[in-house]
Amino acid sequence: MSTSADDQGRAPPAHPRTAREADVSSERGAVPDSANPDVVLVGGGIMSATLAALIGVVAPQWSVTVFESGADVAGESSGPWNNAGTGHAALCELNYTPAGPDGRVDPAKAVTINEQFQVSRQFWSHLVREGMTGSPKSFVTPVPHLSFVTGEDGRAYMRARHEALGAQPLFEGLEYTEDAAQLAEWLPLMMAGRDPRQTVAATRSTAGTDVNFGALTRLMLSDAEGRGVPVHCNQRVQHLERDTDGRWIVTVRDTVTGERRTVRTRFVFVGAGGGALPLLQRAGIPEIAGFGGFPVSGRFLRTTSPELVSSHQAKVYGQAAVGAPPMSLPHLDLRLIDGDHSLMFGPYAGFSPKFLKAGSLFDLPRSVRPDNLGSMLGVARTELALTRYLIRELMQSGSDRHQTLTHFVPD
Template identity: 50%
Template sequence: MSNRETKTDVILIGAGIMSATLGTLLKELAPEWKITVFEKLENAGEESSNEWNNAGTGHAALCELNYTSEKSDGSIDISKAIKINEQFQLSMQFWSYLVNNKLIHKPQDFIMPLPHMSMVLGEENVTFLKKRFEAMSNNPLFQGMEFSDDPAKLKEWIPLIMEDRPANEPIAATKIDSGTDVNFGALTRILFDHLKSKNVDINYKHSVDNMKRTSDGSWELKVRNDSGNIEHHTAKFVFVGGGGGSLHLLQKSGIPEGKHIGGFPVSGLFLVCNNPEVVEQHHAKVYGKAKVGAPPMSVPHLDTRFIDNKKSLLFGPFAGFSPKFLKTGSMLDLVTSVKPDNVVTMLAAGAKEMSLTKYLIQQVMLSKEKRIEELREFIPNAQLEDWDTVVAGQRVQVIKDTEAGGKGTLQFGTEVITASDGSIAALLGASPGASTAVHVMLDVINKCFPQHMKEWEPKIKEIIPSYGLSLMENVELLHEIHTSTAETLGLSEKDLVNS
């Protein structure tokens, strides 16, 4: 048995995009701090951050209809879309800073320009989309958005979707060219390579079995290495960024803030096109409307993807169910997450979410032929032999008691649970997740290191010029940042012509 014991300033659990972002920010703000990372798999970015385990959409609310809702008076509420767009702008500024400072050398290795589109069928949905377009196009954050219900124009935008479509079918779409395809797996690996060069101690094939408070308020972690030996590591601050595995570790921490919280796992499947001729006919991320009873992360979309320097076409996601909290997790994950303090919350959620349960059962039962039928709503002439099925990542939706939703409310989003003394933070939940990693990690830094914020603020503003400001309310700054980030990340029109 190993007797290895180490003391460090910061421990990051999980080598995904969240830990990569937090570690990189902290190394810029406090370069002298010692940081240690533990990851149970062999490499960084292998679970939720992996390029095949998420949609690769730079979520800026440009095309996702679930971020804009119709109010009872018929008007469109775009407040959530504004919030998510502002958060994505922080990520773009952070990545630009890393490129400008030679910490990232080739932005094309992880980000590509790609139009983002919303597409709807049926008169009622066309009316909704037009109202949504009118509400959003008047906002400076969504400048450049176009709307069309003209089949000839749509054939220019989305030829594959329009081919062989019934002429009398009401259809409309919005398009904005400033969207992106982001390979979060590649970005995660790039950031961990950078952290390694900064002497961050990265330990792969190391699982955190347990954690406890020490008498001086630090955290002592019991870690099992790849030989099965136990090590003990102590840190003043711990970040739990283990994807679906974060809930179990949060429970083991014993902090009061982690009580009464449960998790419900939802898995995903995508259809991937293996016919290059079909792939070449589509160049956009096109999001539709979710079916009744479907969770928000199951909004159907047809995406151009850039993975391993190859253009692919994916359609989905189709929801599935597995009791595992991670793709590499245990079939007992869901059962062992039920504790005396959250059992009532979990049961309340089960009673409330019957429509979700029904939807998941229907999705699990779908044959490949049935999935192709759903694909044909997007591509009328889709052929079964052109498409394969890939299993995407596991997402654990947070269940908690809220004032608005009452006991056992299912949360569809990203949540950070922080101890009152700021010594530990855990990330739970799903979309928009990776796209808003910088916003989420700045929030962690603000909550967990308040004593350093005055000292760190000038550096944060150097990294993220809009920090503390609303871009929507500072239009000149918004245009300046849009232009500079597009140029730095190779997303400008000039780069598109040369690519």
């Protein structure tokens, strides 16, 4: 949520403010470094870090404060092992290019996603040029992106997709093959031991990337700190309330000492990931009515075996099972984290009522309200295929999971 106390477009007061102007009320006295900032960023993940960097570029006179409930930043979804690190540019994710009833593929969605990724890259380039993030090698690495399918239907779809995307300037150089020998060169790990009679097809783009969102978060927040942005860890934002003058009163609790304080601000950005829903519900803003959580998590297998890693130097996305949500596309990813190379395979859906890794088992039950009960039950009713898929996933045994992996790595 981002909201302004001043809808008239008036310029904010210049930073830094004087101690006199600050109107912090704190149970433990004045907190000069985060007193009365123009902007409060809730959460220390990639979203808050990006906004801190953007504000540093376009409104450097604004004072900004970050509150993170964990002991460190980038500990939740943005942590490198809590996501697959795909720089989503629609080069390999088949959910952006579904086939129409006539089998044709509309490239529009993929083009939009790719354009958005190019904007991110331009922004990161700017940060690098301005010395705000150090070397790009510490957070983004070129890694080929491939899509891989099996069977006649898969091959027909892949041809149609390649035809549609290949004509787009942003996808120039996208290669296509259904030749097993070529695929064995591109994907030695995935082709070894595969039935030679199996129909296979793939596209490859060498423009793909692996992004370490955790490292990028740290770099951007560390740069922000250097510009005087306090990043407070172990500080949980408990409540947001709009004051009569339009400002937000932000109640923060120190998770170590239990002390509470309040900060007043003109803008609040809730970059709290899984913590956003409960916080926005407590804030009572009307826009949150109807939103609910789903008790699904994503789990991955991981290996650092040099033998396996050396024979899979790519990110490869397959097709989702029928009824599976787009985020469940199976993928086998090369990851480059802090100089170490490893492979991740997943996601497997898991059940978790926690909204954050460091969350509570009561997150889901506490989030159920009269205003979202209907939409939550509605998902179960209208998305029957999704519900069935999730139940199937949750019932999977270890050997079922292994079976899923063997579609990618037969040997």
